[in-house]
Amino acid sequence: MSLNRETTASLIVMAALLSTVLWAEATGEPFTITLATRAAIFALAGIGLNLALGMGGMVSLGHAVFFGIGGYAMGILASHAQTFTPLTTWPILIEGTNAMPVIWLVAVISSALAALAIGALTLRTSGVYFIMITLAFGQMFYYFMTGWPAYGGEDGLSIYVRNGFPGLNTLDPIQFFAICFAFLACALWLYIRVDASPFGLTLSAARQNEARLRAVGIDPFRIRLVAFTLSGAVTGLAGALFADLNRFVSPAMFSWQTSGEIVIFVILGGVGRPIGPVVGAGLYVLLEHTLGDVSDYWQIVLGAILLAIVLFARGGLTGLVLGRPLPHG
Amino acid sequence: MGDATPILEARGLSKRFGAIPASRAVTLDLRAGEIHALIGPNGAGKSTLIKLIAGDLTPDEGSVYLGGLDVTALGTAARAREGLGRTFQISSLIPEASVLQNATLGALGRLGQPYRFFSRALRDRALRRTAEAALATVGLEELHQTRSAELSHGQRRQLEIGVALTLAPKVFLMDEPMAGLSAEGARQLTGILSDLRRTAPILLVEHDMDVVFALADRISVLVAGEIIATGPPDAIRADPAVRSAYLGEATP
Ligand SMILES: Nc1ncnc2c1ncn2[C@@H]1O[C@H](COP(=O)(O)OP(=O)(O)O)[C@@H](O)[C@H]1O
Ligand SMILES: [Mg+2]
Numbered sequence: 001m002s003l004n005r006e007t008t009a010s011l012i013v014m015a016a017l018l019s020t021v022l023w024a025e026a027t028g029e030p031f032t033i034t035l036a037t038r039a040a041i042f043a044l045a046g047i048g049l050n051l052a053l054g055m056g057g058m059v060s061l062g063h064a065v066f067f068g069i070g071g072y073a074m075g076i077l078a079s080h081a082q083t084f085t086p087l088t089t090w091p092i093l094i095e096g097t098n099a100m101p102v103i104w105l106v107a108v109i110s111s112a113l114a115a116l117a118i119g120a121l122t123l124r125t126s127g128v129y130f131i132m133i134t135l136a137f138g139q140m141f142y143y144f145m146t147g148w149p150a151y152g153g154e155d156g157l158s159i160y161v162r163n164g165f166p167g168l169n170t171l172d173p174i175q176f177f178a179i180c181f182a183f184l185a186c187a188l189w190l191y192i193r194v195d196a197s198p199f200g201l202t203l204s205a206a207r208q209n210e211a212r213l214r215a216v217g218i219d220p221f222r223i224r225l226v227a228f229t230l231s232g233a234v235t236g237l238a239g240a241l242f243a244d245l246n247r248f249v250s251p252a253m254f255s256w257q258t259s260g261e262i263v264i265f266v267i268l269g270g271v272g273r274p275i276g277p278v279v280g281a282g283l284y285v286l287l288e289h290t291l292g293d294v295s296d297y298w299q300i301v302l303g304a305i306l307l308a309i310v311l312f313a314r315g316g317l318t319g320l321v322l323g324r325p326l327p328h329g
Numbered sequence: 330m331g332d333a334t335p336i337l338e339a340r341g342l343s344k345r346f347g348a349i350p351a352s353r354a355v356t357l358d359l360r361a362g363e364i365h366a367l368i369g370p371n372g373a374g375k376s377t378l379i380k381l382i383a384g385d386l387t388p389d390e391g392s393v394y395l396g397g398l399d400v401t402a403l404g405t406a407a408r409a410r411e412g413l414g415r416t417f418q419i420s421s422l423i424p425e426a427s428v429l430q431n432a433t434l435g436a437l438g439r440l441g442q443p444y445r446f447f448s449r450a451l452r453d454r455a456l457r458r459t460a461e462a463a464l465a466t467v468g469l470e471e472l473h474q475t476r477s478a479e480l481s482h483g484q485r486r487q488l489e490i491g492v493a494l495t496l497a498p499k500v501f502l503m504d505e506p507m508a509g510l511s512a513e514g515a516r517q518l519t520g521i522l523s524d525l526r527r528t529a530p531i532l533l534v535e536h537d538m539d540v541v542f543a544l545a546d547r548i549s550v551l552v553a554g555e556i557i558a559t560g561p562p563d564a565i566r567a568d569p570a571v572r573s574a575y576l577g578e579a580t581p
Contacts, residue, residue: 213438217409223443
């Protein structure tokens with residue numbers, strides 16, 4: 001297999017992220033590892049969105065829904081485990097759990113189902129209507145979670161122990177990072193494979209020319225719906241990891257700011273570029289950390305960078321380095 | 330030429346846009362092995378008829394039969410799967426995709442395989458064979474890797490036909506495939522279409538009368554949404570109604 005530019009760039013960026021963490025571990029800088037973990041989780045959420053936004057042209061301003069559902073999948077299951085109360089007793093007994101694999105599975109399935117339902121309702125619209133409707137769904141979930149007292153309402157839920165993974169000490173920063181990094185690598189691999197697959201070709205055709213897709217006998221709506229569902233599932237998984245990183249969930253995960261941040265990761269790094277969200281999330285966390293310490297107004301700098309990229313570098317940072325994507329996948 | 334079994338039939342298709350009757354009880358058919366040309370002045374309703382047959386528009390009245398099957402209730406994608414291979418009046422391709430990817434997309438539609446997530450679209454033997462054969466037929470085998478947005482106007486028209494070919498359709502619907510081509514380009518495409526009728530019959534909307542009379546086995550003349558004459562080229566040329574309504578203006 002010969003490596004194309006996008007794959008090579010992906011390997012380099014991933015290697016850089018990993019080296020940073022190994023260096024931090026060697027020099028005893030656990031906080032750097034936590035930052036890198038945060039970046040990896042954001043990147044995972046961004047890769048999820050990039051499936052919809054980059055490949056499929058679906059500008060979703062509601063991906064916080066999936067991020068939040070993933071987060072609350074963790075919060076709800078773990079909070080029941082820490083109070084030793086079952087979620088339900090009827091018709092079947094469902095207990096809480098501290099097992100990460102179960103939490104991830106629940107996060108992925110529930111966010112995929114939410115994406116399927118939201119996609120089915122919204123994907124007949126396009127352009128600004130689609131943006132507004134996805135935004136509205138995000139707000140619906142946000143206010144619902146705020147007003148639902150069972151799981152902390154607007155205060156959110158604190159989880160006092162980190163959930164467990166067989167064979168790992170998940171409280172050790174580098175071990176938790178390893179989990180997140182492994183998921184990120186899998187998602188990146190998935191993105192690159194899908195990009196070159198029949199589905200990827202069809203999805204990018206749905207983005208560029210619906211009439212053409214119909215003329216070859218393919219319904220663009222169903223293609224988009226499948227992509228949106230996959231996208232929601234990946235972002236949902238990121239939400240569960242984010243909740244575990246903070247050992248805390250709150251309705252803020254559902255907020256439009258969260259949706260906006262996920263979009264920013266993708267735009268900063270490069271819409272539709274496999275490694276784009278990783279670069280974007282990395283830069284975001286770096287700015288947030290370095291400038292956020294200096295001033296509460298660090299987002300002004302972020303805004304200026306974002307503006308510059310939208311105006312002068314449509315391909316994001318990846319596009320600046322690699323140029324336009326090549327047509328042959 | 331060809332036998333008399335209609336593969337495609339439009340029966341009494343009517344469509345109004347507000348006060349404008351763009352199609353008025355249009356009945357026509359397409360038989361194996363033929364090129365059936367549809368001519369008529371600008372605004373006569375030719376594109377509307379193609380869209381009614383392709384499924385982009387729903388008729389107010391009438392029905393469309395493809396291979397004996399009533400497809401009137403089907404949408405565009407379903408009709409394409411039933412065997413309608415269509416080219417657009419204004420080229421409609423995937424601009425960022427290469428020529429080969431555009432043709433592969435057609436093959437994907439034809440083989441009903443868009444939901445494959447891990448194999449490589451361009452490495453799949455069956456897809457590749459279908460796409461390459463179609464591109465060779467329309468003379469684009471040298472340009473596989475070119476982004477379709479970078480093709481010349483004429484090459485884009487060739488690719489449109491190439492993509493339709495990958496569908497192995499029962500019939501071709503072509504809306505002005507020669508529009509905007511150079512004389513040389515039109516001559517080349519005329520040769521391609523002439524051979525193509527043996528693959529599947531063609532309903533051809535065309536402006537250029539030289540092309541129409543060189544290619545068509547039958548001609549239907551559409552004026553103000555209505556078919557005023559159908560027949561072989563010689564009969565159409567001689568038809569007084571056609572001469573006064575249409576040919577008289579086009580060929581003084
Ligand atoms: N979508 C539409 N809405 C309203 N009027 C239309 C529409 N499409 C076509 N028409 C009108 O219907 C008539 C036939 O148009 P068309 O089928 O494009 O003609 P042709 O292809 O023969 O030039 C014209 O008067 C045109 O203005
Ligand atoms: Mg027309």
